[in-house]
Amino acid sequence: MSHPVKDGSPSLARSATLVSSMVGVSRVMGLVREQVFAALLGAGVHSDAFRIAFRIPNLVRDLFAEGALSAALVPTYAATVEKEGLPAAHRLASRLFTLLAVGLGLLVVLGWFCADTIVALIAPGFADVPGKAELATRLTRVMLPFLPMVSFAAVAMGMLNARGRFGLPAFAPAMFNVVSVAMGIALWAAGFEGESVVFGWAIGTLLGGAAQFLVQWPALRAEGYRLAPEWSPGDPGVRRIGALMAPATVGLAAVQVNVFVSSQFASEIPGAVSWLEYAFRLLYLPLGIFGVAIATVAASGLSRQVAQGDHEAAARTLRQGLRFALFLTLPATVGLMVLREPIVRLIYERGRFAAEDTRQVAAALLVYALGLCALTAVKVVAPAFYAAGEPRVPLAGSLAAIATNLAMMFAAWGALGHLAVALGMSAGGLVNAAVLIVMQQRRRGGLRGHGLGVAGLKMASASAVMGAAAAAAVSGLELWIGSASLWRQAAVTLGAVAAGVVVYAGSALALRLPEATLAAQAIRRRLGRT
Numbered sequence: 001m002s003h004p005v006k007d008g009s010p011s012l013a014r015s016a017t018l019v020s021s022m023v024g025v026s027r028v029m030g031l032v033r034e035q036v037f038a039a040l041l042g043a044g045v046h047s048d049a050f051r052i053a054f055r056i057p058n059l060v061r062d063l064f065a066e067g068a069l070s071a072a073l074v075p076t077y078a079a080t081v082e083k084e085g086l087p088a089a090h091r092l093a094s095r096l097f098t099l100l101a102v103g104l105g106l107l108v109v110l111g112w113f114c115a116d117t118i119v120a121l122i123a124p125g126f127a128d129v130p131g132k133a134e135l136a137t138r139l140t141r142v143m144l145p146f147l148p149m150v151s152f153a154a155v156a157m158g159m160l161n162a163r164g165r166f167g168l169p170a171f172a173p174a175m176f177n178v179v180s181v182a183m184g185i186a187l188w189a190a191g192f193e194g195e196s197v198v199f200g201w202a203i204g205t206l207l208g209g210a211a212q213f214l215v216q217w218p219a220l221r222a223e224g225y226r227l228a229p230e231w232s233p234g235d236p237g238v239r240r241i242g243a244l245m246a247p248a249t250v251g252l253a254a255v256q257v258n259v260f261v262s263s264q265f266a267s268e269i270p271g272a273v274s275w276l277e278y279a280f281r282l283l284y285l286p287l288g289i290f291g292v293a294i295a296t297v298a299a300s301g302l303s304r305q306v307a308q309g310d311h312e313a314a315a316r317t318l319r320q321g322l323r324f325a326l327f328l329t330l331p332a333t334v335g336l337m338v339l340r341e342p343i344v345r346l347i348y349e350r351g352r353f354a355a356e357d358t359r360q361v362a363a364a365l366l367v368y369a370l371g372l373c374a375l376t377a378v379k380v381v382a383p384a385f386y387a388a389g390e391p392r393v394p395l396a397g398s399l400a401a402i403a404t405n406l407a408m409m410f411a412a413w414g415a416l417g418h419l420a421v422a423l424g425m426s427a428g429g430l431v432n433a434a435v436l437i438v439m440q441q442r443r444r445g446g447l448r449g450h451g452l453g454v455a456g457l458k459m460a461s462a463s464a465v466m467g468a469a470a471a472a473a474v475s476g477l478e479l480w481i482g483s484a485s486l487w488r489q490a491a492v493t494l495g496a497v498a499a500g501v502v503v504y505a506g507s508a509l510a511l512r513l514p515e516a517t518l519a520a521q522a523i524r525r526r527l528g529r530t
Contacts, residue, residue: 026177027285029181033181034348037184039188039352041352042351043275045131046135046194048123049132050136052136052140052263056144057146069241069245072244073154073155074161077237080237081162090225091235092235094228095231097227098230098231099233104151119136122267124264125267126267143205145206146205146206149213150212153212153216157172159225163223172216178211179208183201183204244386244391245391265418265421269417271360272360279364282336283369286328286333286372290325290328294379314387323452329372334463334466336365336366339496341358345493371426371428371430373433374426374432374433374434381433381440390443393439396439409424465507473495473500
């Protein structure tokens with residue numbers, strides 16, 4: 001049974017809370033996965049080689065699966081259900097699965113033969129370390145089948161989201177993390193080291209990608225879907241998805257150019273590829289829990305409302321999405337900046353992960369955090385243009401972001417080293433968000449004059465108070481109990497986080513922010529059902 005999202009703020013809050021909780025489980029498991037990875041491999045040759053090898057199928061996945069394809073599938077699938085009925089939407093999905101299986105299968109074969117060339121292009125600095133490029137090449141060949149697996153998972157997620165089902169699709173990525181963690185624990189228990197560990201981790205990655213798709217299959221069957229392979233690239237729905245994907249793919253290709261150049265820069269500094277990845281994984285926790293959750297719910301509502309011609313409701317949904325995004329990511333930004341070193345130390349610093357790695361990752365996290373609100377806003381606003389059939393606007397935003405990103409990296413590399421990569425990403429995110437918000441207001445309005453600016457100032461004020469409270473809590477707790485052991489580090493960090501949450505919630509309620517009341521009601525309702 002599907003559960004369409006209604007237009008009101010309480011419904012958005014309830015759905016976003018559900019998705020946030022499910023995504024939260026996945027992101028927490030993702031951090032556990034990173035902890036195990038850091039303890040087993042640290043930030044050295046094996047870690048860098050795996051990061052680059054995994055980045056290669058990940059680049060294509062972002063391009064064709066969880067990026068352009070997802071953005072094009074949800075509005076097309078929702079419109080097909082609305083206008084032609086569920087059986088027609090199911091036929092469209094089967095034809096899309098067939099097309100992906102053939103196309104991505106050929107891409108995997110091509111990538112296997114070209115893996116050494118791809119690694120040499122994306123990480124030229126690896127050639128300076130004997131065996132590093134060769135290891136990355138072999139790992140790439142092992143993990144290439146990850147691409148079709150997560151592409152199928154992305155299609156399943158889009159189908160369920162378009163039907164108003166958010167919980168299971170949001171939880172599905174947790175299966176990838178669960179399988180990876182299980183593999184890491186098994187490798188540790190068996191006493192493996194070095195290449196044995198990194199290749200075992202690569203196999204766990206493949207198994208995790210399969211689990212991410214398979215866990216959603218029962219829900220698709222419950223919706224009445226039965227896979228019926230059919231080669232029909234000329235299907236109108238498939239062609240509409242392709243038409244929406246084309247400019248989006250160009251924009252995402254520009255993003256991948258940035259990732260490509262970033263990897264080239266980072267590969268010149270031993271350990272930098274891993275430092276940046278560890279820091280971005282911490283940024284990805286609030287981005288996933290808050291940004292992806294709100295964007296997922298808002299995109300489904302926008303697609304349905306645009307298909308029904310209810311543009312006023314669509315504008316209201318977009319405003320609500322932006323307000324909730326700011327309400328959650330502004331304090332997350334301040335929290336990451338203030339607590340960066342205690343957080344990195346608690347999560348990563350053990351096994352092969354040393355104190356110097358903590359310092360470098362914390363520095364990168366500080367710079368990445370500057371762009372968190374903007375990156376979240378992009379995820380919320382971009383679906384409005386896809387739903388309206390205007391993918392060229394997100395393309396323009398992406399291109400402007402990439403130009404900013406690359407310019408920043410080239411300009412700041414000499415002074416900042418690998419931190420220039422993080423700075424470029426944050427600056428690019430700010431530019432991208434600005435382009436999308438300005439174009440949304442110019443074309444359809446609905447943002448100016450509805451209290452967004454005043455609400456943002458109140459949220460920023462509450463976040464500043466929260467940051468001061470968290471900083472004071474860290475100083476006080478470290479003086480009281482110290483940080484010489486894992487449990488003391490946990491007490492200091494979690495105590496400061498708890499103090500920040502309480503202070504921010506109190507400040508938001510005192511400033512009469514409706515998002516605070518709605519979020520509290522949604523949480524109480526969810527706990528009551530549980």
